[in-house]
Amino acid sequence: MVNRESSQPPRTDAKARLCAAARELMTERESMEFSLADIAARSGLNSALVKYHFGSKDGLLRAIVEEDAAQALGELGKLVARDIPASAKMRAHIAGIINTYFRHPYLNRLLHQLLNERGADDAAEVTRIFVEPVARYQKMILDDGVAKGEFKPVDAAMFHFALGGACDQLFHARSSLRAVFGLDRIDDDMRKRYVAHVTELVMGGVERR
Amino acid sequence: MVNRESSQPPRTDAKARLCAAARELMTERESMEFSLADIAARSGLNSALVKYHFGSKDGLLRAIVEEDAAQALGELGKLVARDIPASAKMRAHIAGIINTYFRHPYLNRLLHQLLNERGADDAAEVTRIFVEPVARYQKMILDDGVAKGEFKPVDAAMFHFALGGACDQLFHARSSLRAVFGLDRIDDDMRKRYVAHVTELVMGGVERR
Numbered sequence: 001m002v003n004r005e006s007s008q009p010p011r012t013d014a015k016a017r018l019c020a021a022a023r024e025l026m027t028e029r030e031s032m033e034f035s036l037a038d039i040a041a042r043s044g045l046n047s048a049l050v051k052y053h054f055g056s057k058d059g060l061l062r063a064i065v066e067e068d069a070a071q072a073l074g075e076l077g078k079l080v081a082r083d084i085p086a087s088a089k090m091r092a093h094i095a096g097i098i099n100t101y102f103r104h105p106y107l108n109r110l111l112h113q114l115l116n117e118r119g120a121d122d123a124a125e126v127t128r129i130f131v132e133p134v135a136r137y138q139k140m141i142l143d144d145g146v147a148k149g150e151f152k153p154v155d156a157a158m159f160h161f162a163l164g165g166a167c168d169q170l171f172h173a174r175s176s177l178r179a180v181f182g183l184d185r186i187d188d189d190m191r192k193r194y195v196a197h198v199t200e201l202v203m204g205g206v207e208r209r
Numbered sequence: 210m211v212n213r214e215s216s217q218p219p220r221t222d223a224k225a226r227l228c229a230a231a232r233e234l235m236t237e238r239e240s241m242e243f244s245l246a247d248i249a250a251r252s253g254l255n256s257a258l259v260k261y262h263f264g265s266k267d268g269l270l271r272a273i274v275e276e277d278a279a280q281a282l283g284e285l286g287k288l289v290a291r292d293i294p295a296s297a298k299m300r301a302h303i304a305g306i307i308n309t310y311f312r313h314p315y316l317n318r319l320l321h322q323l324l325n326e327r328g329a330d331d332a333a334e335v336t337r338i339f340v341e342p343v344a345r346y347q348k349m350i351l352d353d354g355v356a357k358g359e360f361k362p363v364d365a366a367m368f369h370f371a372l373g374g375a376c377d378q379l380f381h382a383r384s385s386l387r388a389v390f391g392l393d394r395i396d397d398d399m400r401k402r403y404v405a406h407v408t409e410l411v412m413g414g415v416e417r418r
Contacts, residue, residue, distance in 0.1 A: 115384050117326075123384035131385045157390050158379075158406035165378025166371040173370060175324050175332035176340045181366050197367035205410030209418050 015053050017043045019064050026106030030174075032061070032113060061110060062125065068107055069130040072100050076137050086145030087207060093141060094202060095195045097167040102191045108171040135160045142206070151206045163202060170194050224262050226252045228273050235315030239383075241270070241322060270319060271334065277316055278339040281309050285346050295354030296416060302350060303411060304404045306376040311400045317380040344369045351415070360415045372411060379403050 021043035025034040036057060040047035054060040079092050101108050111130070114122045138160055145151030170177070170186065177183050183190065230252035234243040245266060249256035263269040288301050310317045320339070323331045347369055354360030379386070379395065386392050392399065 112381075115382065120384075127385055135385075155402060155406050158403055159410075161378040161382060161385075161403070162375040162407050162410055164382065165374035165376070167374070169370040169374025169377070170367075172321075173324065173373065175329070176336055176344075176370075193364060194367055194370070197364050198371050201368075201371055201411060201414030204414035204416075204418075206413070209413075 014045055014049055015063075017045060018050055018053065018060060019067065021045075022060055022064060023104070023106055026110065027104075030105070030109075032106070032109060058122075061114070062122070065107075065110060065114060065126060066129055068100075068104055069126075069133075072096070073130070073133050073137075076134065080137050080140050080144075086141055086148055086150050087203060089141045090145065090206065091199055091203065093138070094163070094167065094199045097164075098170075098191065098195050098198065101168065101171045102186065102188075105171070108168060112172060134164075138163070145206065150208065152208055154206050159206075166198050166202065223254055223258055224272075226254060227259055227262065227269060228276065231269055231273060232313070232315060235319065236313075239314070239318075241315070241318060267331075270323070271331070274316075274319060274323060274335060275338055277309075277313055278335075278342075281305070282339070282342050282346075285343065289346050289349050289353075295350055295357055295359050296412060298350045299354065299415065300408055300412065302347070303372070303376065303408045306373075307379075307400065307404050307407065310377065310380045311395065311397075314380070317377060321381060343373075347372070354415065359417065361417055363415050368415075375407050375411065 018039060021039050022034065025038055025042060026032055034057075036047035036050050039045075039050055039060075050057065050060055054063055075096060076093065079089055079096070082089065111126065114126045115131070116123070135156070139156040142151060142154050142156050142159060146153055170190075174186070177186070186194075227248060230248050231243065234247055234251060235241055243266075245256035245259050248254075248259055248269075259266065259269055263272055284305060285302065288298055288305070291298065320335065323335045324340070325332070344365070348365040351360060351363050351365050351368065355362055379399075383395070386395070395403075
């Protein structure tokens, strides 16, 4: 057998290339406004492949969220299972959320869109594959910290919202970043400052004094 | 002189009634999707008055944000000027943000739309009339707390984002509220729980131990 050159790439490769093209476009444009023609031009693939693999642009967006969620949840699951103090898990979790938004600049906007700006079906699906599992893992870390005497008892449901909002806001409220602080983009220094700040704030709130 | 009945209400009254109708519709529908005809039906006024007083539906929305911002900033300004401990100011400020979103259920969505989903002009305007003044007042409270020995030195810019996100998320992420916690609406008990939780979290993070 010899490897044959083919103009039609293998199925999995095409799917990955389409997702990669969409991620690039959303990151560059800081918006979700791209067409199937844009995807075709960027990926070098026929735009009909989007319909073939994902059904629609919305299907492509959902697939991207699923893939990113699976990766983030895989890391979070391993963290929760580690035999380390609960406070170390919480610190790593906080950095993990902020770093995920930093590494995937489109993800924050995409999650907000699917959860809050579209229909109930999209919101329920993203909640099922991402929000609910994250909330469960967070509760496990909090319970672990209380059991080990590290944390005060904390309302896990309320904590889920407060922490999510705190981590998310730097990325979601980019327009204020520019106007209030004269900063044009979130660079690595700002990422580190934000991780340190949110960690200090939240750990001060949950750890026993 | 006798009071004359008139089918044309005075100018200020018409403006207030149009704003009130828009607030009601946005609250009931949990969305900003309403037409000038809806406003006319709700207010009992001619839809042409929206164009006359506000230029457009967007102008009406900006006027609502301006009015709500002026009220919130008036309260915050008085709070900052009070001769009380900085920690009492911060606690009242946190409750104030959450209570404002609770009392004006449309406001969170409206701010997100104007800041993040529209053009740069809307974002700059809302930042100028609302976000910047709030950030300045927050810095005054933080500086006051450091000067009085109550607070640790805190990065005021980062704090602005973390606190804003924490207060905002319960309202912005309503879809998760339903799906994760089986709660259909934010009632007064939940408002109190959230105020208590965010206050505990944030004060633990800023107060000297």
